[in-house]
Amino acid sequence: MSPIRRFLRTPEAVAGAILLAALIAMALIAPLLFPGDPQAIAGPALLPPFQDWSLPLGTDRLGRDVLAELFHGARTSLAVGLAAAAAALAIGSVVGTLAGFAGGVVDEVLMRITDAFQTVPSFLLALAFVSVVGPSLGIVVIAIALGTWPGPARIARAEVLSIRERDYVASARAIGMHPLEIAFREVLPNALPPGLAMSSVIVAAAILTEAALSFLGLGDPNRVTWGGMIAEGRAVLRTAPFLSIIPGIALVLTVLGVYLAGEGIVETTAVRRGLS
Amino acid sequence: MSLLAVSSLTKRYRRGGKTVIAVDDVSFHIEPGETLALAGPSGSGKSTIARLVLRLIEPDAGAIEFESDDFLALRGATLRARRARLQMVFQDPLAAFNPRATVARVLEDPLRIHGIASRTERPRRIAALLERVGLAADLAPRAIHEISGGQRQRVAIARAIATRPSLIVLDEAVSALDVSVRGQILDLLLDLQRKERIAYLFISHDLGVVRAVAHRVILLDAGRIAESGDARAVIDAPQSAIGKALVAAAPRLKGTTQDAS
Numbered sequence: 001m002s003p004i005r006r007f008l009r010t011p012e013a014v015a016g017a018i019l020l021a022a023l024i025a026m027a028l029i030a031p032l033l034f035p036g037d038p039q040a041i042a043g044p045a046l047l048p049p050f051q052d053w054s055l056p057l058g059t060d061r062l063g064r065d066v067l068a069e070l071f072h073g074a075r076t077s078l079a080v081g082l083a084a085a086a087a088a089l090a091i092g093s094v095v096g097t098l099a100g101f102a103g104g105v106v107d108e109v110l111m112r113i114t115d116a117f118q119t120v121p122s123f124l125l126a127l128a129f130v131s132v133v134g135p136s137l138g139i140v141v142i143a144i145a146l147g148t149w150p151g152p153a154r155i156a157r158a159e160v161l162s163i164r165e166r167d168y169v170a171s172a173r174a175i176g177m178h179p180l181e182i183a184f185r186e187v188l189p190n191a192l193p194p195g196l197a198m199s200s201v202i203v204a205a206a207i208l209t210e211a212a213l214s215f216l217g218l219g220d221p222n223r224v225t226w227g228g229m230i231a232e233g234r235a236v237l238r239t240a241p242f243l244s245i246i247p248g249i250a251l252v253l254t255v256l257g258v259y260l261a262g263e264g265i266v267e268t269t270a271v272r273r274g275l276s
Numbered sequence: 277m278s279l280l281a282v283s284s285l286t287k288r289y290r291r292g293g294k295t296v297i298a299v300d301d302v303s304f305h306i307e308p309g310e311t312l313a314l315a316g317p318s319g320s321g322k323s324t325i326a327r328l329v330l331r332l333i334e335p336d337a338g339a340i341e342f343e344s345d346d347f348l349a350l351r352g353a354t355l356r357a358r359r360a361r362l363q364m365v366f367q368d369p370l371a372a373f374n375p376r377a378t379v380a381r382v383l384e385d386p387l388r389i390h391g392i393a394s395r396t397e398r399p400r401r402i403a404a405l406l407e408r409v410g411l412a413a414d415l416a417p418r419a420i421h422e423i424s425g426g427q428r429q430r431v432a433i434a435r436a437i438a439t440r441p442s443l444i445v446l447d448e449a450v451s452a453l454d455v456s457v458r459g460q461i462l463d464l465l466l467d468l469q470r471k472e473r474i475a476y477l478f479i480s481h482d483l484g485v486v487r488a489v490a491h492r493v494i495l496l497d498a499g500r501i502a503e504s505g506d507a508r509a510v511i512d513a514p515q516s517a518i519g520k521a522l523v524a525a526a527p528r529l530k531g532t533t534q535d536a537s
Contacts, residue, residue, distance in 0.1 A: 002384050167371040175386045175435065176359035186374050 013264020019257025034068035058256025075198025084206035087145035200262015287339035316496030362440035367448035369428035426457035
């Protein structure tokens with residue numbers, strides 16, 4: 001059976017895939033469906049949802065189109081989530097591979113640094129980093145990656161410790177391959193799968209962290225973010241709760257979708273490994 | 277002058293506070309084009325010696341002289357360059373290759389690392405190597421896990437001879453193969469030895485195979501040399517206790533006069 005069909009056999013994976021596909025579609029068609037600045041004023045302020053069909057989800061305190069903001073917010077959430085997870089995985093697997101493969105002093109130093117990053121709560125680390133360097137999309141990505149790379153690093157190191165004793169690493173040394181080439185070409189690609197299995201959790205956490213940073217006003221001020229929308233709506237929580245609830249639901253569905261799809265992929269690869 | 281001269285090689289391991297001597301004061305030499313077998317029961321130190329000779333692990337004491345140089349003194353890039361002359365074939369041909377590799381990549385690595393062939397020249401060299409070990413050249417793009425065990429071991433031999441080594445360490449290189457494939461691989465090894473004067477350090481627990489391919493044999497017991505000498509003489513009339521036990525454990529050897537090919 002093909003991996004795709006096996007993936008689609010589990011209902012959770014299908015639900016996750018649909019949610020994720022919807023999110024990606026939203027992110028892709030946002031500039032087509034809502035050209036121009038989503039932060040521009042589109043109508044009267046605080047218009048409730050489902051009143052005016054040119055503004056289906058109503059407007060916020062300043063009269064901005066909530067639906068347009070929601071679509072453009074999906075772009076930010078997706079971009080930050082994927083970029084931060086990719087950065088965390090890249091840093092983590094390089095550090096973990098070097099530590100596990102080199103051993104000795106290098107291992108000790110790298111793992112103590114990893115410990116240091118892991119003991120600081122990752123959200124505080126991101127908060128401090130953005131406060132110091134200033135809010136922009138790239139900085140937010142780095143800030144989130146800074147707090148999440150120790151996890152993949154530990155997983156990669158554990159995997160490398162077992163891989164480096166394999167015969168094919170010994171034969172790479174025996175043919176005279178440079179240790180760095182052995183680490184990154186022979187060992188790292190084979191140490192990646194367990195870390196990749198973690199990626200859905202990292203993406204979900206990164207999206208939430210970005211939302212939380214934006215909620216606290218530390219997101220990129222030039223971009224619409226769901227966290228920022230929730231923060232905006234907080235001021236009128238009693239009179240217009242939909243302003244917080246709508247982006248909140250979007251956030252929940254996105255994290256759920258990423259997580260379920262990730263679980264499905266893990267399940268699929270696990271079955272394949274079990275069969276071979 | 278010997279190709280490889282090993283003297284007083286010693287390797288200890290520390291396990292749970294106890295020191296285990298894996299290789300204890302072992303000395304031997306190999307001449308160009310010769311096959312020296314290391315035989316002995318499991319845990320007698322055969323594979324440890326193989327890894328010591330290849331500098332995959334470092335000895336606690338002793339000296340290794342290879343092609344008239346102090347092999348243990350080589351470091352870094354000098355050592356990596358010299359590795360071209362000293363190759364290895366492992367027991368499990370599946371474990372010896374990166375699970376993601378293709379046949380072409382496996383054979384390209386030594387050619388690239390030691391600058392033996394330019395990028396454009398490599399496909400032709402890879403095809404020639406495959407042919408040399410009796411495989412079809414169109415096997416090159418296949419993944420390692422797609423080909424059979426016997427084919428894999430031929431690819432391993434092709435990789436080992438890619439750098440034109442003077443010595444190949446064969447660590448149980450035919451033990452995991454079924455009997456008919458084993459014979460073909462042994463024939464291939466003997467043919468390579470005759471034509472290119474490659475010496476083998478042949479590690480095996482199978483005295484039948486040792487008797488058929490080795491010129492001289494060293495019997496190991498608990499890391500020490502128990503007995504050594506001409507392969508047929510030692511196996512036909514072992515003097516040491518371990519030698520007698522090993523021969524007795526291989527019943528098809530008793531009373532037969534298997535001929536070396």
